[in-house]
Amino acid sequence: VLRLRGEDLYLDRKRIRFHRRMKTMRRRLIPVPVRKKKRERKPGEWKREFNARSICSYPPEDVVIEGYGRYLQNKALQIKAEENTHIEPFTCSMSDGIDIRETIRDWARRKIYVKVERPLRGKVGSVVVIFDPDFADEEGKERFPWCVTWLGEHEQESDMAFYSTPAGEVMDGPGISRCQYGGFMLTYPPLRVYDIWKDPFFDFARNKPERLLIAALDYSVEKHVVYVSAAPPSGWCRSIAARLGKKIIYLPIGMFSPVTLKKIRQFHVLDGHPVRTYAHHYI
Structure with missing residues (x-):
């Protein structure tokens, strides 16, 4: 049996230890590339130049809103299918x-x-989303007074009606105004909707959410209409839907992600199609 001690292993040898001059690497701040946002040369310059004569939307936001509309349609069908089981x-x-x-x-x-x-009869057509009913206060003021109807530019876009904050108040760039939806309506196929805010057929609506919902029922080519809001539709609107042979699928807005809703609620209005060529530098 050979017994060794620790000292026996270092006979006629020297232990040499190597150390770094800097034992730890120094932490440094790494510059992060940030896109510099262009600013106005003079305060209020962009707002004064915005005339809103030939407004249009920002295409990437159109893709997002159309995709969310399809998501709401599928969600409504899924919920109704579960109810029929x-x-x-x-x-x-x-x-x-x-x-x-x-x-x-x-x-x-x-x-x-x-x-x-039990199979669900019919498909989902129009979609209505109400973020804020925007009832007028005692002085008659509204937070979302701008009422607009937009027609789809191609076959993959829906016709849209909405009420929002006015264009031209908040500017993100030359000819680029940032707005916020109070509520909107999507209906497909495009190029069918007359301006619902000027159409006297909908004048019997008592407020803007009801006007959007009644227009969605009227223009929907399918049996079901999705209505997303904090409050369910009134019995009066449900009776109108029954007379038109339609059904309203109510989805509480609280069941959806507030982060996603916040992103969708904000949109941009461009002062003409030429602005689309440089809008991505500001949005």
Whole structure:
């Protein structure tokens, strides 16, 4: 048996330790590339030059709002499909599959439950989103007084009607105004909607959310209309929908992400199509 000690391993040798002159690397601040935003040469210059004679939208925001409209349509169909599904004990048919949750819940009785789905008749057409009903105060003032109807520029865009903060008040660039929706309506296919804010057919509406909803019911080519708001539609609007052969699918706005809603609610109005060539430098 050979017994060695720690000192025996270093006979006739010297232990040499190597150290860095700087034991740790120094932390440095790394510059982050930031796009410098152009500013006005004189305060109020952009606001004075904004005339709003031939306004248009910002295309990337159009893509976002159209995508969110399709998301709301699919969400409404999903919710209605779940409402049309009922659970029953298994007898002779598997129907639409085993309902695992109900089966486990009643497993003590050794029963199997299946789902029975009833197909939803009709599709979803128009979409209405109300962020703020914007009822006038005692002095008759409104926070979202600008009422506009926009027609889709191509087949992939919907016609749109909305009320928002006025264009030209908040400027992000020359000919670029930042606004905020109070509410909007989308309906497809495009190039069908007359200006709903000037159309006397909708003058019986009591407020702007009702006007958007009634217009959505009137212009929808499908049976169902999605209505997203903090408050459900009035019984009066539901009766109008029934007379038109339509149904309103109400979705509380609280069930959606506030971060996403905040992004969608803000949009930009451009002072003519030429502004689109440089708008990405400011937005």
